[in-house]
Amino acid sequence: MTGSRSTLSIYGEKAIELLIRLCGVSAIIFVFAIFFFVFREGAPILASKDFSLGKFLTSTEWYPTSMSNVRFGTLALLAGTLSVTGVAMLIAVPFGLGAAIFVSEFCTGKVREILKIVIELLAAIPSIVWGFIGLTVMNPIIQNLFHVPVGLNVLNAAILLALMSIPVMVSIGEDALKAVPDSYREGALALGATRWQIIWRVLLPAAKNGLLAAVLLGVGRAVGETMAVLMATGHAVQIPHSIFDSCRTLTATIAAELGETREHSPHYQVLFLIGILLFTITFIVNLIADFVVKGVRKK
């Protein structure tokens, strides 16, 4: 039978294979191209005399346009990013994983389909719209509820980010729970376990790697978010001491300031360096997520 294939179909097959291979590799090319671009723009500042990497990472003084004493310290911005992401995860993890458990274990038929569609719809809302919600809806609610002077703060942005990262968590968390073989559930049920015991003692430990990956991807989403946090954090350079303090994030700083900088000025290069910093953070988070997912596959 093999001898009967024409040379044309063999070459056609090869061509298609090559095409698909190219599609696969293109993602890698994109990632490296982006990394190259960002690094090329940002790296020259590292060699500059007036710039100290130590100060960049440890100083809270961010005065990029000062007339007398330009200072590029990103610690306050980093603290802003980490605190907003941290609080967002405190909100998103219980809700996201809870929803994943509900969708995977308790829902059937129509309810489940509707829920999945609605949750995915949540992911389709553009981040600028979230920003508007933070600015006009959440701001007065937070002011009135907690009696704080300004509603644009860590809490506001964290709630928005939580809502934005929940869809990612739900869909990946649900996949992880689905991957647990039914024999586990049946075995537990046969031993007389209640539903709660099945979830808490059997499913969660069995799916923990997948669930962790879901959380980490949610973190990656939250760290990289720009527009919503730009509008909802209050955009104040300071290390927040409570969830009601305003702060500013790394991403928002780039978004707000890149438009005015002259190309290849120190300020411009430092903003790209912040890009590299962000890239490193999300890269590490994604890498951890990847390793964790690999752990799942081995099991």
Place this chain on the structure above:
Amino acid sequence: MKRTSTFALATLAATLLFLTGCDKKGSADGGKKGGEIALQNIGSDTMVNLAQAWAEAYHDVKKGVSVEVVGGGSGVGIAALINGTCDIANSSRSLEKEEEEKAAAKYEGKHPKEHVVGFDALAIYVHPSNPITEISIEQLSEIYKEGGKINKWSELGVTVPGGDDIVRASRQSNSGTYHYFREAVVGKKNDFKQGSRDMNGSKEVVDLVATTPTAIGFSGIGYKTDKVKVVKVSKKTGEAGVAPSIKTTLDKTYPIARPMFMYVSPNAKPEAEEYIQWILTAPGQKIVIETGYVPLPEFAPKEEK
């Protein structure tokens, strides 16, 4: 799922890079669309409402010319002027020497043409429930500058319902208002105190002050609403404060007023200069008054003069 999201992110980022790249290189000379000549007018957020109003009115005055107004901040407008992506840049501050040289270098020694098209009084806004009526430049400076001593309303002698800490609303650093405020109030050699809420537009500052009883903010007088209070300003503590108005701006008794500029690119279409000349006549200046700004002296309303 993981793969697709990484890929989507990568594509998105690449597209963004591509778009921003285009933005810088796109030129101002391709502005003919559908037989209409389009003028690119980019810059000051303070002036964006005014520029929009002018553009709309001018559409009826001169058929076949449309003016496309984009805000973003004076810095954005000036950057566009230097990069050659606009015909007219709006700015609420004058060009710095360095920027002037950059522009001249770009256009083979030709300088952008500067026009003063009106004035803007920078108003100091507080919440209506705040009892304060007057503030001095010295006090403002202590509130806003790095190392400044005033952080609480009680230090200004007032009790504000809702708290004692002053919530400072400021602007992002590409704003002309930010630069002007630094020059006129904070001191050119000084920096802003950290922790101010750096809002992205004039209107956002006013909105923040309107919803926050303990806030103070600065923005063009054109952005005044019923939900905020404008405070009188004096040069020194103890002197009588002056309320911003057309009269006090033009006779220079109001201490923080500034001219508004429009810069015409040396490469701009001739229609750009024509447009500015129209702005400098009575119909154009009437719009300045209508949008809440201060016109050139010869067009000021009689009873106020």
